Amino acid sequence: MHIPDGYLGPSTCLALYGGAAPFWYVALRKMKRALHTRAFPLLSLFSAFSFIVMMFNLPLPGGTTGHATGVGIASIALGPWASLLAISIALAIQALFFGDGGITALGANCFNMAVVGSLISYGVYRAIAGRSSLQSRQRIIAAGAAGYIAINISALAAAIEFGIQPALYHDAAGTPLYAPYPLHIAVPAMMIGHLTIAGLAELVISAGVVAYLQRADPILLRATAPNAITTATEAPGWKSLKPLWVTLAILMILTPFGILAAGSAWGEWAPEDFTHAAARSQIAAASGNHAPPVTAPAGLQRLSSFWTAPMPRYAPSFLRSPSFGYLLSAVAGTGVIILVFTLAGWMSGRHPG
């Protein structure tokens, strides 16, 4: 999509230099204000990176390879303003030193790829990614869509610029003096290549780099995701804990089955069990036929009355049904535990560190 010299007429070139200039001005001011002394090294290094990424031979589905502009990655990592400057600088060096893209057409190339590409890419990425977490698959899809749509809108802009040349510049005999194809040829010719190979290359590199950064360095995605839900906030959500809640509910419903178990648990005896004949024989049977003391041990007798539970033996005094008492006890116990941990979480969130 690098338009060489000679494809666009003088007034088109001037108009597109004029179209890109306000964006360069605003972007440079924003960068200097936001980054101050960091602006130059950051922009320079990222421009150099964008230049190199444009040289990658990207393997595409179907066995072919393509080159990307890197505008998707740049706008996702840096935001639209820094991206449009970085891509413009990379395009300027390509034109001035490597002869890739024209010098008179530099304004057009920057307008199409850097300005339109960066703004569209950023807009699409933010719209699709929404408030999803930095690690979500939604962000990979958003990045791929951003790269694909941005490069195609950029290509459409270039195609329109090509397509209006025959009407703007021709001699008396009707010879087109610059790009020779009218809109009805230029637009499909340009778009077929970009909807397939070039668009795919941009999609692959944008989505692939975001997927890589999610694994390796997610903090680099933070700059363009100010509203992203953090993993810590997202984890306790209803969806992620749904299986646990369901299991808990089933267990609570099943709690009355505990009544069916015969006898009492070993070591959980009440003081009166030591004087009750039936209870004494159960204690002896559960203790290898060793007879329990005739009376309850003094320590057990004293400490057993130290605390009276509100729901002794999982049977609230105001309920007649033992099964419902069990169920109510399970619900109350679980509720208290959840309440305690919720309060603890809230307190630790309020006082980090």
Place this chain on the structure above:
Amino acid sequence: MRPGFIERTIATFLTAAEYTAGAETMAASKGALQRVDPRVKVAGLLGLIVAAALSRRLETIASLFAVAILLALASGVSPVRLLRWVWWPALLFTGAIALPAVFLTPGNPAFSLGPLTATHQGIRSALFLIARAETAVTYSALLAFTTPWPWAMKALRTLGCPAALVAILGMTFRYIFVILGTAAEMFESRQSRTVGRLEGPERRRMASAAAGALMEKSLQLSSEVHLAMQSRGYRGEVHILHDFRMSASDWLWLAGFVTLTGMAIWGGRG
């Protein structure tokens, strides 16, 4: 065996490095354009590119192309190198776009090739496209091959380019080759550990991971460069030294460029 994408990417990096090394060697030699003040050269060559873009006559564009070849020969830039690095790639790209125009442009029939009919207007239109593209790219190559990049940047500053833009262009150019080296090493090390042929998804994952890792390294390097700049007293203001001096021969070159550009614009009117 057809090279894989790793080999092709490394080859692309090597071509860029070779192009730059060749350009720097030529820029350091003692040719005609190398001796010209960079400000005169930058303004003069850009003026000739604009003249070629403005021209509505093929003869004028052809004359400008002939002048470009003469300047190249006088500056020790061999036509073989121009053919390999400049003319052939431009012809491949522009030729592929221009060729269908020979048959698709409506106008007076010139000749037929089976079911296709070439028109006079189509042939002229294709020639315009190729001639302009080749002429402009030759002049921009002459600028790159006869001027060290830092001088070209300084010249842009004296010609009115904002200091911020010149500073970023200069830094970017310097670090392109640092990052290019890093990228080449990353691909070479991966190539040395790759046995057999990678499947498509694996190749794409590898290319994306390489781009992501390179981005991390670039951002990390930018932080280090920033600290180094600050430690040397950088506080956000850019100052570019001007140490060019115009000699009598530079004034003559300037007069020559102005005359040639003026003649090309005047002669290229439709």
